[in-house]
Amino acid sequence: MEAFTQHTGKIVPLDRANVDTDQIIPKQFLKRVERTGFGQYLFYNWRFDTQGNPDPDFELNQEKYADGSILLSGANFGCGSSREHAPWALLDYGFRVVIAPSFADIFYNNCFKNGILPIRLPEETVNTLFQRVAQEITHTLTVDLEANKMEDHNGFSAEFKVEPYRRYCLLNGLDDIAVTLQKADKISSYEKNLPSYYQVQEKQNL
Amino acid sequence: MKPRTLFEKVWDRHVIDQEEGKPATLYIDLHLVHEVTSPQAFEGLRLNGRKVRRPDLTVATMDHNVPTTNRNLPITDETSAKQMNTLAKNCKEFGIRLYDLDDPGQGIVHVIGPELGLTLPGKTIVCGDSHTSTHGAFGALAFGIGTSEVEHVLATQCLQQLKPQTMEVHVKGTLSPGVTAKDVILAIISEIGTDGATGTVIEYTGEAIRNMSMEERMTVCNMSIEAGARAGMVAPDETTFRYLENRTFVPKGEAFEQAKQLWRQLQTDEGASYDKRVVLDASNIAPQVTWGTSPGMGSAVTDRVPDPDSFQSDAERKSARRALEYMGLKPGTPMSEIPVDRVFIGSCTNSRLEDLRMAAQVVKHRKVAPGVRAMVVPGSQEVKKQAEAEGLHEIFLHAGFEWRESGCSMCLAMNDDVLSEGERCASTSNRNFEGRQGRGGRTHLVSPMMAAAAAVHGHFVDIRNWTFKD
Numbered sequence: 322m323e324a325f326t327q328h329t330g331k332i333v334p335l336d337r338a339n340v341d342t343d344q345i346i347p348k349q350f351l352k353r354v355e356r357t358g359f360g361q362y363l364f365y366n367w368r369f370d371t372q373g374n375p376d377p378d379f380e381l382n383q384e385k386y387a388d389g390s391i392l393l394s395g396a397n398f399g400c401g402s403s404r405e406h407a408p409w410a411l412l413d414y415g416f417r418v419v420i421a422p423s424f425a426d427i428f429y430n431n432c433f434k435n436g437i438l439p440i441r442l443p444e445e446t447v448n449t450l451f452q453r454v455a456q457e458i459t460h461t462l463t464v465d466l467e468a469n470k471m472e473d474h475n476g477f478s479a480e481f482k483v484e485p486y487r488r489y490c491l492l493n494g495l496d497d498i499a500v501t502l503q504k505a506d507k508i509s510s511y512e513k514n515l516p517s518y519y520q521v522q523e524k525q526n527l
Numbered sequence: 528m529k530p531r532t533l534f535e536k537v538w539d540r541h542v543i544d545q546e547e548g549k550p551a552t553l554y555i556d557l558h559l560v561h562e563v564t565s566p567q568a569f570e571g572l573r574l575n576g577r578k579v580r581r582p583d584l585t586v587a588t589m590d591h592n593v594p595t596t597n598r599n600l601p602i603t604d605e606t607s608a609k610q611m612n613t614l615a616k617n618c619k620e621f622g623i624r625l626y627d628l629d630d631p632g633q634g635i636v637h638v639i640g641p642e643l644g645l646t647l648p649g650k651t652i653v654c655g656d657s658h659t660s661t662h663g664a665f666g667a668l669a670f671g672i673g674t675s676e677v678e679h680v681l682a683t684q685c686l687q688q689l690k691p692q693t694m695e696v697h698v699k700g701t702l703s704p705g706v707t708a709k710d711v712i713l714a715i716i717s718e719i720g721t722d723g724a725t726g727t728v729i730e731y732t733g734e735a736i737r738n739m740s741m742e743e744r745m746t747v748c749n750m751s752i753e754a755g756a757r758a759g760m761v762a763p764d765e766t767t768f769r770y771l772e773n774r775t776f777v778p779k780g781e782a783f784e785q786a787k788q789l790w791r792q793l794q795t796d797e798g799a800s801y802d803k804r805v806v807l808d809a810s811n812i813a814p815q816v817t818w819g820t821s822p823g824m825g826s827a828v829t830d831r832v833p834d835p836d837s838f839q840s841d842a843e844r845k846s847a848r849r850a851l852e853y854m855g856l857k858p859g860t861p862m863s864e865i866p867v868d869r870v871f872i873g874s875c876t877n878s879r880l881e882d883l884r885m886a887a888q889v890v891k892h893r894k895v896a897p898g899v900r901a902m903v904v905p906g907s908q909e910v911k912k913q914a915e916a917e918g919l920h921e922i923f924l925h926a927g928f929e930w931r932e933s934g935c936s937m938c939l940a941m942n943d944d945v946l947s948e949g950e951r952c953a954s955t956s957n958r959n960f961e962g963r964q965g966r967g968g969r970t971h972l973v974s975p976m977m978a979a980a981a982a983v984h985g986h987f988v989d990i991r992n993w994t995f996k997d
């Protein structure tokens with residue numbers, strides 16, 4: 322996983338609450354067996370009409386938001402299914418940061434596994450940002466995970482909090498499977514007490 | 528010892544390592560795998576030269592993509608076929624038990640886990656699927672994970688987890704006839720909102736929950752995720768043990784008696800506290816119908832489609848307006864006047880034998896309304912077999928329903944079962960998101976009985992006034 326320390330990029334405003342994973346990456350695109358290549362399908366049903374033509378009104382299709390890498394959205398972003406295809410699609414499209422008043426748990430967690438920084442900000446701050454983007458006061462943000470801070474070039478700044486261990490993993494691009502594997506002894510000794518009827522294989526012919 | 532909640536007891540027992548300021552390393556007793564969220568995880572193992580630590584605690588099935596029509600025909604969708612073949616290949620390579628398309632145990636992962644007795648009280652259970660919360664009905668701690676975590680569990684049989692908070696949802700009193708578990712959970716979500724339980728594990732308590740069958744408890748726990756919760760749980764009791772006895776992977780005889788002793792301890796202690804608590808009165812709950820594009824946008828069948836302006840916050844008003852536009856509904860329309868084109872009875876929320884029995888009772892000696900296309904998709908091959916043994920399929924077929932093979936089907940429409948643009952569906956599934964059942968498709972979430980009644984009349988009706996024909 323790519324480490325995340327600091328990122329400067331253009332904001333794309335998506336002023337909707339409850340953006341669910343079915344919108345982020347519709348199910349017809351979940352059939353790939355790779356992790357990559359999902360960006361072209363991001364927000365597919367909003368981005369394209371049934372003929373596959375881009376909807377000029379949708380934010381991602383607007384010239385001024387082209388090459389955005391920071392997504393700004395409403396509350397409960399990422400609700401719905403556990404599909405990690407959602408952060409894969411965001412990342413593959415070019416997003417490294419998502420800012421919203423709140424996130425659904427599984428999506429939030431999945432972001433950290435993929436080098437995307439999801440940032441919770443108070444609703445008022447998010448609204449302020451939406452206004453500043455609409456009024457073209459704020460175009461880009463610099464998000465600094467080391468300093469837990471973000472700012473634009475026009476006097477906006479906000480602090481944010483990320484749970485310390487998640488922050489540490491993201492800053493270092495850590496593979497947490499390797500961390501858990503180091504606990505092999507503890508895992509093995511725990512396993513000695515597992516009830517034998519938990520095991521599936523031996524009984525499969527019953 | 529400090530009094531603990533059910534969740535805390537299961538959690539504490541599975542923490543194998545906890546360093547200050549870090550997530551707990553949590554041991555996973557059962558890992559369920561399906562074709563959509565696993566290929567990249569297996570690929571990750573291969574790239575890093577890692578093995579599956581405990582194939583004997585891992586079980587796989589195919590459900591999301593599978594056709595629900597004749598299984599003897601070749602699968603026409605190439606990419607679906609590829610995903611299924613990839614799962615079969617991965618299971619073979621890593622030694623994992625797979626309930627393949629032609630296995631009599633095949634079905635939706637959250638239906639077959641309990642059915643086979645893999646789901647047991649006190650276990651930690653994960654799956655790359657958010658509705659893993661279903662298994663919490665047995666007093667297990669069961670939650671959905673992403674593909675990176677699927678890989679993590681395959682490699683280590685553990686997860687790094689931050690301890691969630693707890694929430695008690697207490698449903699007191701008794702339900703009116705015709706009001707089911709589905710109505711209870713829809714009412715709960717409307718009450719607390721789709722992020723009302725974010726960051727928590729819900730424990731459902733109270734008389735109404737105690738009186739529910741295991742199938743009903745599963746329906747409630749299933750949709751915990753729609754309220755934002757990581758998991759939902761119900762403390763095990765005699766109802767749980769009766770359900771479990773004699774199932775394939777449940778211990779038998781003396782071992783079962785011993786296991787029950789342990790399981791009986793899985794109760795929230797007197798004096799234990801939850802971080803949040805809500806109370807609902809079961810007698811106030813009416814049959815529910817959703818009108819919007821989020822499971823929290825629901826109301827009683829006796830209500831009307833709400834006016835977006837009646838909502839408190841700006842964000843809510845905006846969402847409601849958008850939802851009504853997508854759903855093609857006018858504020859003030861009585862819910863019972865909304866016509867339906869399609870009816871779907873199925874999904875891990877409502878496709879178990881009891882669900883089909885309830886729906887069959889409603890359609891017995893009746894016909895599906897002209898112009899309505901209705902289908903029943905049993906949750907598993909076992910459910911299908913039992914339903915056929917009871918003759919339920921004949922009731923459905925006679926009424927004009929399609930009777931299908933088991934799978935997720937139109938719950939997420941990854942196979943050929945899809946709504947067309949603008950089609951309106953009464954569905955027993957769990958999500959009414961835009962496009963969930965097909966682009967432009969309009970989903971109303973309801974209970975199996977309400978769906979069956981809508982099929983008969985071509986619009987929603989209050990099932991409490993139904994005359995059953997025997």
Ligand code: SF4
Pocket residue numbers: 590591635636637656658874875876934935938939956957
């Ligand atoms: S039935 Fe629907 S909700 Fe359940 S596992 Fe399948 S797709 Fe997911």
